[in-house]
């Protein structure tokens with residue numbers, strides 16, 4: 001029983017009372033139904049929280065697990081491996097950064113591997129190039145020392161071979177040091193306005209005796225217009241000297257070498273054209289590589305080191321220019337150097 005009594009007063013005197021009472025079973029019923037509702041609410045809450053947490057953790061954990069798996073593949077050497085990114089939230093952004101990192105890692109590793117390969121190739125090329133003249137020098141010196149030389153003429157021939165090969169060795173070392181010096185540099189320290197007309201005329205004259213000795217007709221066409229480039233004068237002379245040296249070497253006796261100067265597509269060009277057997281088209285792209293020689297047998301004795309054109313290419317590129325080689329078999333070859341206009345250089 002639930003009972004409440006309140007006295008009624010008049011002054012200080014109690015004159016009656018109000019009494020309210022009710023059976024407690026009805027209240028119990030209400031309390032129980034409240035308890036039931038609270039229990040169901042709690043169960044629904046727990047179920048919802050569980051479902052939600054499974055959903056959220058799946059959404060978060062799955063891409064993280066993928067990242068962990070991809071990272072494992074990367075450590076095993078699969079550089080550049082990517083994760084499929086589906087969301088744009090924090091996890092998605094993390095995956096994007098991960099992919100970028102993986103791509104950069106791949107590029108860096110490839111660059112390091114390429115450098116390593118190049119160094120290995122250089123080492124084996126240099127050793128090979130050093131061995132040939134050293135063998136010749138040793139062979140001829142031993143022949144002289146062992147008294148195998150029968151005449152003064154023969155001795156002279158042996159000694160001149162030794163000098164030729166020593167000269168070849170010196171040039172090889174000079175050229176290698178030259179290339180090495182330019183390897184990391186972007187540009188030359190000493191730059192000035194160079195008038196190509198004058199440079200071409202001077203260089204051609206310097207090589208005229210070489211052309212004459214093979215009875216090669218060496219001509220130069222210099223236009224009235226003055227062509228000026230921003231460059232290193234000694235290096236530009238070296239470019240033209242190397243091209244002329246090749247052209248004269250590869251022309252047949254009594255052939256022709258022509259130097260031309262002009263403007264094409266806003267670039268100043270110098271071209272060196274020579275008659276002779278030319279270069280097979282499949283070799284044209286290789287000739288700019290270090291130590292590359294089309295005719296391997298001819299190159300073994302007394303000729304170049306195969307570094308001339310790679311030096312030309314490097315110098316021209318450091319001037320912001322381009323090189324090109326064209327050849328028709330039997331029709332000789334044309335080598336052209338393009339240099340950027342002065343204001344862009």
Ligand SMILES: Nc1ncnc2c1ncn2[C@@H]1O[C@H](COP(=O)(O)OP(=O)(O)OP(=O)(O)O)[C@@H](O)[C@H]1O
Nearest residue numbers: 246247250287293294295304305306307308309333
């Ligand atoms: N004008 C040309 N005609 C035909 N072949 C050429 C010509 N210029 C270059 N070559 C070929 O390209 C190769 C590479 O030339 P490059 O100038 O780099 O080396 P090289 O002349 O052999 O030696 P170096 O210039 O170091 O003395 C030459 O060995 C030759 O086979």
Ligand SMILES: [Mg+2]
Nearest residue numbers: 246304308309
């Ligand atoms: Mg050469």
